[in-house]
Amino acid sequence: MFRKNEVHLGKVLQEMLDKYRLRSNLDKLTIEKFWKEEMGQMVNRYTEKIYFHKGCLTIKVNSAALKNELYINRENLKQRINAYLNAQSIKSVKIL
Numbered sequence: 001m002f003r004k005n006e007v008h009l010g011k012v013l014q015e016m017l018d019k020y021r022l023r024s025n026l027d028k029l030t031i032e033k034f035w036k037e038e039m040g041q042m043v044n045r046y047t048e049k050i051y052f053h054k055g056c057l058t059i060k061v062n063s064a065a066l067k068n069e070l071y072i073n074r075e076n077l078k079q080r081i082n083a084y085l086n087a088q089s090i091k092s093v094k095i096l
Contacts, residue, residue, distance in 0.1 A: 010053050028050075031085070035050055052090075
């Protein structure tokens with residue numbers, strides 16, 4: 001027995017995320033997970049908050065040296081996070 005309307009489960013989940021506007025929340029959680037795993041304990045210690053809204057990632061840190069280092073490497077950081085998400089969700093990165 002073959003079904004004519006057979007759809008992969010992954011595609012159905014992606015459509016559900018888009019329909020119910022849950023993708024940005026999922027992306028925010030995934031970005032926070034990336035930040036904790038990939039950036040290391042020292043960077044996490046100085047990171048106060050991570051905001052993600054409408055393609056703009058804003059990172060608030062309380063160290064001037066770290067802020068300068070992240071500002072210089074923000075394009076590389078954007079590419080790494082987008083690769084981790086398997087999407088081009090992040091359009092810009094702001095460091096506060």
